[in-house]
Amino acid sequence: MPQFFSNKRLVLLLVGMIFLVALISFSLRDRNHASLPEQLIKDVVGFGQTMFSKPTQYVTGIFNNVESLLNTYDENKRLKARLEDYATLQASVNDLQLENEELREIVDKEENIRDFNPIQSTVIARNPDQWEEKIIVDKGEIHGVAVNMAVMTSQGLIGKVILTTPYTSTVELLSTQNPNYRVSAVIADEQEVFGLIEGYDIERKELVLKRIDSEFEVKKGQKVTTSGLGGIFPKGILIGEVTEVTTDDYGLTQLAYVKPAASFSILDHVIISKRTINPVDGIDGGNTEADLTEGAGEES
């Protein structure tokens, strides 16, 4: 093939390859930080993406509405059956909440790791090649989003923020295979059992909850929530339900498979939770134990 590989082209190709490998390795090393030109491109493209995704979400919203309208009769029957239980549950929740507040006032403790400020945001894109489980949302640093914040839907936790620019942020979903992705979790049924969500089983489509103390008994069907002890996430966001309990590879601790409560496939509106109490860079984040409160680093 003489025309395809002339000398000049061959040299150009080789130089191109070397440049490419250098560029890829450079950008692979530091992926959790966007440089200024990258941020600029991300914001501009993100703005255009918002223009396109808002109308499409409106259209899919109409289709969903029609679909739910068709299901109304069935749903209504089922909901009516549940309504009576709901009323009694609501009464007891109100009662407990009131009691909790009163007790807090008595012991003079106002801050709580359960409290968070929700930042409502819209998903503008999902990484189209889908090799990595990432979505991009339309709220960024200007709206108060920071790296490692928890992201959830009304059903439960879906992931955490891994990259922010002034007007957009990238969220890595829980279904990622990234080995450095940890979430501190708790199974709170009668007694609190702590563990770490580490990894996702692709075959089973379930999360893996590791490092559960083997003294505690974990049962199938128990609910798993965030513990808030990882430093950044608020406490009490539902993650999922235990489906199977085994011992881990070394036989020292228990391991549970957790079926995620939220669906990762079609996402449109998500909530980014900004914890009100001081965040600390613990297990949920980079594990440096640094205080992430604004202005905290200046003194030291």
Next chain:
Amino acid sequence: MIRYVIMIISVLLFYMEPIFGLFSPIELNGHFYVLVPRFLIIYLIFIAIYYDRKRAMLYGLIFGLLYDVFFIDIIGLYSFIFPLMCLVASFIVRFIHHHLLVATVLTLLLVAAVEIILFLFYTSIGIKSLTFANFYQFNLIPTMIANGVFVLMFGWLFKYILLNRFNQKLLLLQK
């Protein structure tokens, strides 16, 4: 206006891809099938075949770079693959007939090549651990079907627009 129509279509397709990406993965009988929209590269390959190789490679470089920065944070991956595919397409097309059906098959083969290159890249840097059999069944085949439908629907339109523009340019040169 007609001068910019080629660029406007590529911008449109660039923004449509992630929106269609939101519908994937699709769950069928307990299996998740990943459909990757590859509209832009399909269009760029059509540009390389019917219009101008250099223009296709330039667009490939620019949109590849945007893709890299906005979505995957690895600069140099798509900005290399897109122009490469345009180059390969324009090279192959010299030896074969310019019929729409031939172009369709060639485009689909190159899309499959893109997917396989990406599979090799991501498994080699260790982001995803997926066997080739699983990749073939749950990623490659559904993706090829989805993009095949897209090419069959819009291929003739791309050809019509690009050839029109090409003839227009020829007329201008003759004057």
